[in-house]
Amino acid sequence: MIEHYRETRTWAQIGSHYRKLQTMKTISEYLPILGLLVRLFVGGLFAFAAIPKIAEPLAFATSIAHYDLLPNALVNVFALVIPWLEILCAVCLIVGYRIRTNALLTAAMMVMFTSAVAWAVAHGLKIDCGCFGEGSSDVTDVTKIIKNLGITACCVYLWIFPNTTLSLDGRLREDA
Secondary structure, eight states, X not given: OHHHHHHHOOHHHHHHHHHHHHHXXXXXXXXXXXXXXXXXXXXXXXXXXXXXXHHOHHHHHHHHHXXXXXXXXXXXXXXXXXXXXXXXXXXXXXXXXXXXXXXXXXHHHHHHHHHHHHHHHHTTOOOBOOTTOXXXXXXXSHHHHHHHHHHHHHHHHHHHOOOOTTOHHHHHHHHO
């Protein structure tokens, strides 16, 4: 095997392969910084989305009801619980506490939100998505689905690479 490798590769090709491996090591050094940026983006976005819903739960309940996906008895429960779960996950992501768990929770919420928007688009509903409370100009359309998939991808990234710079998780590991 080694003889075959030597026979088919020039020293320049072997050196090029080695340089690529060194570059990959350099890229992996930036993953915690990228993770910090993704963590702050997702956490900030969820906090920004949750605050108006907490302030005006009736308006959020109305937005949920427009989808016609939940029985009326569950609409108010969702309108009261989801924003608090969003803000909890947002704060935990921003400070870097239990990153993997909170990334999974935010990804699950994004899948739920994206499914609701996709259902509305499939049924031709042109309604306010309710993402950022009453008065936001976000409507249910294909671009909203694409945006949501991008945010979901960020959540999945944090679940795969939970070790980020300036995180409470990292600080707790250092103290242990």
